[in-house]
Amino acid sequence: MGKYKFETTEHELFRKSFRKFLEVEAEVQYDQWEIDHLIPLEFWRKLGDMGYLCSQVEEQYGGLDLDFSFGLIIQEELERIGSSLIGIGLHNDIVVPYIESYGTVAQKSRWLPKCVTGETITAIAMTEPGTGSDLANIQTTAIRDGDHYIVNGQKTFITNGIHTNLVVVAVKTNPHAEKKHRGVSLLVIEGGTPGFTKGRKLEKVGMHAQDTAELYFDDCRVPIENLLGEEGKGFTYMMEKLQQERLIVAIAAQTAAEDMLSLTIDYVKSRKAFGKQISEFQNTQFKIAEMATKIELGKSFLESLIEQHIASNDVVTKVSMAKYWITENARDLSAQCMQLHGGYGYMEEYKIARRYRDIPVMSIYAGTNEVMKMIIAKNLGL
Structure with a gap:
């Protein structure tokens, strides 16, 4: 099966x-x-x-x-x-x-x-130069002017930023809302809209082929028909959708961890040192056993979460746990797997080197792992 x-x-x-x-x-x-x-x-x-x-x-x-x-x-x-x-x-x-x-x-x-x-090709623009996980405090504004919104602001670290021609943008339609999150709305802004420009392609430590960019809005006129949902509900919409986003990050980290372990097992079986295969050394065996156990735990946890998510259950707390634990486990595994590859693990021609660069950001995007712990603690009644 x-x-x-x-x-x-x-x-x-x-x-x-x-x-x-x-x-x-x-x-x-x-x-x-x-x-x-x-x-x-x-x-x-x-x-x-x-x-x-x-x-x-x-x-x-x-x-x-x-x-x-x-x-x-x-x-x-x-x-x-x-x-x-x-x-x-x-x-x-x-x-x-x-x-x-x-x-x-x-x-x-x-x-x-x-x-x-x-x-x-779509993108979602939440993060700003001065605002990451604190979405209620975004500074990009969209002020109503007749049948348009006038959008001003800057977004950064936008995945698909270079290729995108349709962006869901988190904006402040009411910058003076007493409760800041109630002033947030979502606007869909199409490529080619006057006042919407893309900045440079950002150079990252890893994920080199993934285009990431800054987006700028300078008196960008967006038709009111491009408002997504209701005005002032943007923050609520983002919170509703973050369960799936964070689950996807956990799935990616789990898949990467499984791939790294498979690569490493193949390598230690083929590489020799001191007259025998690296896989015959007890340290190698213990490291592989530890990693395999953690990967199996992550898989079992994820499987139950996926089933509950498909059934439309609220699993925000558990998804936050999965996103935090599985991404950090993958990051730890990348270092251990590189170590088991020896000097070859540091060479670009070996996939483990790329994994080592790519994995760390999973602990940062879609809400940092520190934010995941805040959500878990809050939902536990602390």
């Missing part, structure tokens, strides 16, 4: 088909994409052509109307190739669901079909 208990034959066939697609269209080219610091638009189009973008979208908007379990498979298989493909998961399972949940029929008809084909 498949990786999870809830996987059916249909899931297995879907995974097999997608993995085969990625082996041809991504795995061979991935190293070059890392060098180029960009994933080509052509790859997005191919994903769309094959039905691997936004598979959960209703058929009337061009999607396959599949549940989250299929999106999970897509996310895992992308991560198995490399963390720089995370922008595709963000498009599929983080940004587009905002439009699905809070958009009007007219908005969904206008935006979703091209999100499915890959003609439109």
Whole structure:
């Protein structure tokens, strides 16, 4: 059977088909994409052509109307190739669901079909130079002027920032709201809108092929029809969607951890020192045993969370636990796996070196792990 208990034959066939697609269209080219610091638009189009973008979208908007379990498979298989493909998961399972949940029929008809084909690449712009996890204190404003909003501000660390042509932007429509979070709204801003410009592509420690950028809004006039949901409800919408976003990060970290362990087991079996395989040394065996145990614990925890999430249960506390624990475990594993690779682990030609660079940011984005602990503590009544 498949990786999870809830996987059916249909899931297995879907995974097999997608993995085969990625082996041809991504795995061979991935190293070059890392060098180029960009994933080509052509790859997005191919994903769309094959039905691997936004598979959960209703058929009337061009999607396959599949549940989250299929999106999970897509996310895992992308991560198995490399963390720089995370922008595709963000498009599929983080940004587009905002439009699905809070958009009007007219908005969904206008935006979703091209999100499915890959003609439109989405981003979500929350973080600002002075505001990270503290979303109630964003400074980007959207002031009503007749049938438009005038948007001014700056966003940073935006995944898909270079390629994006449709951005869900967190703005302050009421900067003077007594309770700051009630002044936050979500606006959908399209590429080419006057006053909307992109800054430089940011150079990161890892995830080199993933385009990350700064976005600027200078007297950017956005039609009121682009308001997503109700004015003043943006903070609530973001809180509602963060459960899935953080679950996706945990899934990515778990997949990366499993991949790193597999790479390391293969390596220690093939490498010799002092006349025998590295895998025969007790220290190596103990390290592998410890890592395998933690990975199995993470997998079991995640499986139960995924089932509850698909059933639309509120698992915010447990998802916060998973996001914090699994990402930190993956980060620890990356260092241990590199150590077991010896000097070769520090060489660019070995995948473990890339993993070592890519993993740490998982503890930071989608809410830092310190914020995860704050949520856990609060929900435990502390």
